[in-house]
Amino acid sequence: MVKRAITTIALLSIVLLLPPVEASSQDADRIIEKSNLASYYAADDGKAKARMEIKDRRGRTRVRELVMLRKDIEDGGRQNFYIYFTAPTDIKGMVFMVKKFPQRDDDRWLYIPAVDLIKRIVARDKRLSFAGSHFTYEDVSGRSPQDDTHTFLREERLGDKDTYVIKNTPKDKDEVEFSYYIVWIDKKTYLPLKAEYYDKKGRLYKVLKAEKIETIEGIPTAVRIKAEEVGGGTTVVEFTDIRYNLGIPNSIFTERYLRKVPRRWIR
Amino acid sequence: MIRSLLATISVVVLLLAVPSYGAELVGFSELAHGVRIGDDKTKRDGYNLSEFRTQLEYSRVFDDAYSTELFTKAGFLADAYNDDASVYVREFNLFLSPLDNMDIKVGRQILTWGVADLIFITDVFPKDYESFFAGRELEYLKKPSDAIRVWLWLDAVNMDIILIPRFEPNTSLEPKRFSFYYPFTNTIEGVEGHRTLDVRSGSEKGVRLYRMLGGWEAALYLFKGFYKQPRGIKDESKRVFYYPELTMYGLTLRGQLAGGVAYLEAGLYDSGDDPAGKDPNVVNSMAKYLVGYTRGSDTKVGVQYLLEEILDYDNYRDNLKAGSPMLKELTHTITLSFTKLLLRQTLIIDTFLFYSPTNKEAYFRGSVEYKVSDALSVTAGTNLFDGSYDHTEFGQLKGNDNLYVRLRYSF
Numbered sequence: 152m153v154k155r156a157i158t159t160i161a162l163l164s165i166v167l168l169l170p171p172v173e174a175s176s177q178d179a180d181r182i183i184e185k186s187n188l189a190s191y192y193a194a195d196d197g198k199a200k201a202r203m204e205i206k207d208r209r210g211r212t213r214v215r216e217l218v219m220l221r222k223d224i225e226d227g228g229r230q231n232f233y234i235y236f237t238a239p240t241d242i243k244g245m246v247f248m249v250k251k252f253p254q255r256d257d258d259r260w261l262y263i264p265a266v267d268l269i270k271r272i273v274a275r276d277k278r279l280s281f282a283g284s285h286f287t288y289e290d291v292s293g294r295s296p297q298d299d300t301h302t303f304l305r306e307e308r309l310g311d312k313d314t315y316v317i318k319n320t321p322k323d324k325d326e327v328e329f330s331y332y333i334v335w336i337d338k339k340t341y342l343p344l345k346a347e348y349y350d351k352k353g354r355l356y357k358v359l360k361a362e363k364i365e366t367i368e369g370i371p372t373a374v375r376i377k378a379e380e381v382g383g384g385t386t387v388v389e390f391t392d393i394r395y396n397l398g399i400p401n402s403i404f405t406e407r408y409l410r411k412v413p414r415r416w417i418r
Numbered sequence: 419m420i421r422s423l424l425a426t427i428s429v430v431v432l433l434l435a436v437p438s439y440g441a442e443l444v445g446f447s448e449l450a451h452g453v454r455i456g457d458d459k460t461k462r463d464g465y466n467l468s469e470f471r472t473q474l475e476y477s478r479v480f481d482d483a484y485s486t487e488l489f490t491k492a493g494f495l496a497d498a499y500n501d502d503a504s505v506y507v508r509e510f511n512l513f514l515s516p517l518d519n520m521d522i523k524v525g526r527q528i529l530t531w532g533v534a535d536l537i538f539i540t541d542v543f544p545k546d547y548e549s550f551f552a553g554r555e556l557e558y559l560k561k562p563s564d565a566i567r568v569w570l571w572l573d574a575v576n577m578d579i580i581l582i583p584r585f586e587p588n589t590s591l592e593p594k595r596f597s598f599y600y601p602f603t604n605t606i607e608g609v610e611g612h613r614t615l616d617v618r619s620g621s622e623k624g625v626r627l628y629r630m631l632g633g634w635e636a637a638l639y640l641f642k643g644f645y646k647q648p649r650g651i652k653d654e655s656k657r658v659f660y661y662p663e664l665t666m667y668g669l670t671l672r673g674q675l676a677g678g679v680a681y682l683e684a685g686l687y688d689s690g691d692d693p694a695g696k697d698p699n700v701v702n703s704m705a706k707y708l709v710g711y712t713r714g715s716d717t718k719v720g721v722q723y724l725l726e727e728i729l730d731y732d733n734y735r736d737n738l739k740a741g742s743p744m745l746k747e748l749t750h751t752i753t754l755s756f757t758k759l760l761l762r763q764t765l766i767i768d769t770f771l772f773y774s775p776t777n778k779e780a781y782f783r784g785s786v787e788y789k790v791s792d793a794l795s796v797t798a799g800t801n802l803f804d805g806s807y808d809h810t811e812f813g814q815l816k817g818n819d820n821l822y823v824r825l826r827y828s829f
Contacts, residue, residue, distance in 0.1 A: 205762065213764075213792050239792040240444045240828035243475075256674055258633050265557045267530040271635075271672055271679045276715045283763035384762070406635075407571050411513065411521055414479055414487075 179301035179317050182336055188227055189341040191293035193370045194395035196222040198416060202391070203284050207384040214238060215282050218417045222399045228253050231404035232292055235417055236282075246409050247272075253295050262409035269409055278328050285378035285386035290359065298322060304333065309345060313338045329356075340364070340371035356381050368395045445474035445493075446828040452553040456803075458597035458608040458817025461499075466595055467552040467822055468498040473508070484514040499595065508562050519571040526562045529580060531626060531639060532683055533672045535755060536770060537724055539685040539706045540639045540668035542624070544646050546589040551596065551801055551815065553822030561589055575629045582622040587661050588646040590615065591815075599814035602657050604741055606808050606817065615648050616660040624666075632673070639668030639685070649701035650691060662700050663690025678713035695730025698739045703729040712755075716763070720755040743809045749776040764789040772812060779805030781812040797824040 203215040216238035222231045232249040236242045244265075250258040256274035263270065277289045299319040307316050314335040321327045330353060335345040342364060348357040363375035372393055379385045403413050452467030460466065473493035480486040491509040511525030532540040549558035563582050570577040591598055597608035622643025629636060641664070648659030665688040672681040684707045692700035710722035728734055731747040738744055751774040758767040769784040785799030800821050805813020 207762065211791065213762075213789075240446060241789075241792075241795070243444060256677070258674070265528070266560045267528045271533075271674075271681075273678055273713060273715050273718075274674065275677045279716050280762060285762075402571075405571075406576070407521065407569065411485075411515065414485055418479075 179303040179315075180296070182303075182315050182317060182341070183296045183299075183301045183319070183334075184227065185341040186334070186336045186343055187293060187296050189371070190343060190373070191221075192223050192226045192230070193372065194368075196220070196395070196397055196399040198392070198394045198397055198399070199390040200392040201388050203282070203286075203386055203388045205284050205384065205386045208382075213283065215242070215284065217282075220399055220403060220413075220416055222401065222404065224401075230292070231401070233404055233408065233413075235412055242282075244412075246412070248404060248409060249292060250404060251292055253297070257292075260406075260409060264410075267410070269406065275326075278326075284388070285357070285380055285384060286359075286376075286388065290378070298326075306338075307335065309335050312344060314344060337364075337371075342371055342373055354381075362387075367393045370395055441476070441478040443474060443476050444829065445472065446826050447472045448555075448824055448826040450554065450822065450824040452820045452822030454818070454820050456597075456817040456819040458606070460597055460608045461594040466499065466818070466820060467554070470496045470498075484516050486512060486514040488512055521569040521571075523565075523567045526564050527567065528560045529563050529565060529567070530560065531624075532668075533635075533670045533681040534683045534708050534710055534722060535712075535720055535753070536772075537683075537708060537722060537751075537753065539683045539708060540626075540637075540641075540666065540670060542641050542643065542646065542664070542666050544586045544588050548589050548591055548596070551591065551818065551820075553799055553801060553820060553824070555797075555824065555826075561586070575627050578626040578628070580622075580624045580626075582643065585617070585620045585622050585644050585661070587615070587617055587644070587648070590648065596815065597817045599809045600657070601651065601742065601809070602654060604743070604809075606814055608817065613657040613659060616652050616658050618644075618660065620644060634671060634673035637668075637670045639666065639670070641666040641668070645689075645701065649689075651699040654699075662692065664688070665690060675711070678711055681710045683708045683710075695728075695733040696737050698734075698737045698742070702731075702734050705729060716759040718755070718757040720753075720757075722753040724751040724753070725749070726751070743807065746776050749774060751776075774810070774812075777805065777810040777813065778807065779803075779810045779813040781815070793828050795826045795828075797826070798822070 198218070198220050200218050201216070205213045205215065215236070218235045218237065220233040224230060230251040232251065234247040236245045246262040248260045259272040259274050261270045261272050278287045281288050281291050299321050302318040302320070304316040304318050307314050314337055316333060316335055318331055318333050320331045321329070328350070329348045330351050332346055332348045334343050336342070337344050342361060344361050346359040347355055350356045358379045358381070360377045361373040362377050364371055365374050366372070374390045374393065375387065377385060377387045397416065399416055403416060448471050450467055450469050451465065453465050454463060471493055473491065476490045478488045489509055489511055492505065492507045494503070494505050496503045507526055509526055509528065511523050511527045513521065513523045515521050529543040530541055531543070532538060538545070543563055544561035546558050546561045563586055564584065566581045568579045593611035593613060594609055597606050597611065600607050600611060600613065622641070624639065624641035627638045643664055644661040645664045648661055650660045650662040652658040652660040666685055668685040670681065670683045672679065687704045687706065689701050689703045691697070692702060695702040705727045706724065708722060708724045710720065712718060712720040726749040728745060728747050735744065751772060753770065753772050755770045766787040772781040782802045783799065785797055787795055787797040789795045802819050803812045803815040805816055807813045
């Protein structure tokens with residue numbers, strides 16, 4: 152009896168000592184917001200070359216190479232992307248252009264030079280594979296923080312870094328293939344270091360890891376990211392030739408530059 | 419001939435001497451074989467496609483004030499069907515920006531206008547229907563043009579001006595290789611078929627004005643040139659076709675709607691050699707309207723509806739030659755497409771169906787492509803035609819059903 156009372160008191164005091172739940176979820180929102188800015192809105196614009204190595208379960212490897220330009224219209228809001236594929240041969244020269252709008256569907260185009268064709272691409276299906284890799288379109292251009300509710304789980308040491316661990320549950324369950332995902336965010340840089348995706352049955356099915364982070368022009372940047380399907384394949388993307396604040400003009404993200412690759416920025 | 423060859427060589431040599439920072443060479447080799455499963459008698463009843471091709475692509479970027487680029491796509495084709503081999507140049511052009519708001523592309527190039535899928539209204543540039551129906555890669559449906567293309571990027575509206583000094587028609591189906599309809603006999607002819615295509619020389623010009631309206635792309639088109647199909651008969655007894663004059667006025671609109679892409683394409687075809695529609699040997703003017711909608715990406719579904727109207731229909735009807743099939747004033751066509759990407763986009767299933775209730779005809783094209791690796795891909799596909807009448811677009815091809823396989827190695 153006494154033992155039970157002590158246990159109850161102990162439990163109660165733990166509960167009372169914990170910060171209120173409301174405050175944590177506000178913290179979680181703030182952390183995710185900062186993380187979104189750190190991962191997808193660093194500087195005013197940026198450029199990088201990317202090499203994706205896609206391995207299937209049986210170890211067969213495919214490679215995609217591209218150059219990516221990004222320009223922010225407003226931090227955390229509108230943004231433009233220009234992706235120019237350089238390899239393999241069958242997609243070389245194709246351009247994928249995105250005008251990202253947080254409040255409505257993005258505008259997307261794909262240019263196929265062999266037939267001088269500008270295709271309009273549907274902006275839904277953000278969770279589909281990007282260029283056949285284990286990354287989704289959202290992994291490339293960011294998932295809007297407003298699409299999930301964020302729950303602060305704990306603080307945790309991951310490798311040699313202190314992180315916030317946050318659970319993200321989609322507001323619209325039918326729009327995504329996961330039931331929730333947990334992300335480990337570096338306390339110092341606010342870069343996501345790891346994310347675990349759980350399917351509708353609550354099983355872990357995909358893990359994203361920032362394997363290498365470098366400081367480029369003063370900005371902490373993930374330069375190698377791995378996406379791993381549990382029991383399946385992997386994609387490793389490595390970024391090189393990263394530059395920030397180049398002054399990329401808005402005009403690059405128009406029909407003109409689908410045909411005329413902006414070499415000054417792409418080279 | 420020799421002079422132009424020398425001129426070309428000296429231009430190339432000059433270009434190669436200019437300092438540049440990017441030069442790249444890529445390409446592929448491909449083996450293609452298509453088996454006929456139709457029952458018509460043609461030159462080779464067993465197959466209508468059997469060839470080997472190597473195609474190279476060379477691009478070079480120059481470090482000059484106009485950011486000039488040279489692009490060449492050329493190949494070698496060994497065609498077992500016709501027992502010949504040839505070298506072809508698909509693209510050879512210079513692309514430069516002489517002004518801040520101007521781009522120019524000069525030389526052999528692929529020209530595309532319009533927004534519809536496999537139905538061409540405002541795209542009045544040459545096509546290769548033989549490649550399309552025989553089972554070559556879809557890229558070859560577009561035939562190159564020797565042209566000067568100028569883009570002006572202005573604030574209010576963008577302009578795309580095209581000049582084609584010498585008119586180039588479609589590559590029409592080759593008699594004896596395909597069986598199709600001949601108006602001279604009012605029947606489908608296979609191995610016995612023959613005709614002459616009279617290509618007159620003439621220049622063509624077109625302009626497209628376009629801009630974004632919110633998230634919608636809007637464009638107006640004007641083109642003055644020739645029909646790309648031989649829509650006129652020059653000499654009935656000698657079976658000579660020709661390409662009548664064409665003026666096209668067009669309009670397209672494309673944007674996102676309800677989670678998909680919706681589009682509209684309309685064109686007025688003004689038949690210059692038969693303005694009143696009284697000449698039974700020349701096609702009448704026509705109006706064409708199309709609406710389309712696609713949804714999805716890795717699983718993509720598309721639907722289109724096309725309405726074609728023969729203008730001056732009374733004159734057409736009153737002057738029709740005795741025994742000629744009479745076309746309807748309005749023709750309705752529906753297309754359905756379905757594309758599915760599987761296995762991390764390495765397996766691609768692609769199907770497309772044309773169906774016209776007016777003409778009681780249908781055409782199905784389907785293919786399955788598997789990318790074994792980044793370098794190697796295998797494609798198998800089919801073209802199937804059906805129709806109640808001999809003279810309709812797809813009905814006349816009903817004896818040409820085929821199955822094909824292509825093996826491509828890229829490097």
